[in-house]
Amino acid sequence: MRLIQELLAHLPDRTLLAEPFVGAGALFANTQHKHVFINDINTDLINIYQQLKKEKLRFIKAAESFFSGKYHNATAYYDLRAEFNESTHPFKRACLFLYLNRHGYNGLCRYNSSGSYNVPFGDYKAPYFPHQELLFFIERLKNASLSNLSYADFMRKLAEKEKLKDIVFYCDPPYAPLSKTANFTGYAASKFELEDQKQLALLGRTLYKQGAAVMISNHDLPFTRTLYKPAYIKSILVKRVISCKTDLRQEVKELLAIYT
DSSP: OHHHHHHHHHSOOOSEEEETTOTTOTTGGGOOOSEEEEEOSOHHHHHHHHHHHHHTHHHHHHHHGGGSGGGOSHHHHHHHHHHHHHOOOHHHHHHHHHHHHHHBGGGOOOBOTTSOBOOOBOOOSSOOOOHHHHHHHHHHGGGEEEEOOOHHHHHHHHHHHSOGGGEEEEEOOSOOOSSTTOOOOOTTSSOOOHHHHHHHHHHHHHHHHTTOEEEEEEEOOHHHHHHTTTSEEEEEEEEEEOSSOTTOEEEEEEEEEEEO
16 A cells, blocks of 8 residues: 555556556556556466456356355366456456466466466465455556556557656556565566666657656666666665565665656
C-alpha cells in the first residue's frame, strides 16, 4: 500500500494514463483518469483483463470454481497446468492462469523455452480468490483499452494516435538485477536485458521531449540513476521477498524516475 501511495503522489497529472507493463494493474486500478491504455507483453496476463472486460461475472464464477478444495493438491495442479499448456481457448486459459498463479510456487509466472508454463506447485494452505478485487477491476476496465504488444510498439503507436501532452506513461519494467545471480526476467518467455533497460530509458526521454509525461520504476542503483538522467529521482524503501523463503522480507531501495 505504501508503494501505491508513493506512485500516486508522484504520478504526473495528465488526463490519459498509459501502462506499457501493466502487470497486476495496481496503479490504474487506483486512479481516476478519463481513459487508461494498458498493455503487457504477457499474453496470458492481458487475456485475464480481456475476459474480465468481456465476460464480467461469468469469468469470475468460472475462475472461482477452481479454488475449491478439489483442486488444492499437487496432482490436480499438474493436471490443470498440462491442460493450460495444451489449451488455445482464451476463456479457459484465463480461468486456469488465475488458478495457476495463485496455487503456484512463490507467486511466480514463468515459462520454459518452448513457451510452456512451468511453475511448480506451491502447496499453500488456502490460496486466496480475489473476488472483490475482480469486481473492482470490471468497473475500472470500462474506460480501458487493452493491448498485447512489446512496450516499445505500444508506446510508439499510442504516441501516433493520441496527443502526447495529454498522456502520462507509467513504466514498471522487469527491474535491473540487484546482483548477477538475481536476474530473473522470464515472466513472458522472453528476457529483459540491460540493453532493454537502456532502450526503454531512451524511448521515455524521447516521448518526454515530444510532450508526454513519463514515470519509470526500477531498483535504485548507480546504473539506473545514470540511465534516467536528467529525470527527477525519488528514492523509496520497499519491503520485498528476497529468497524462496516467502516469510523473509527485506527493505530494498527502489526509485521513481520522473520526466515532467
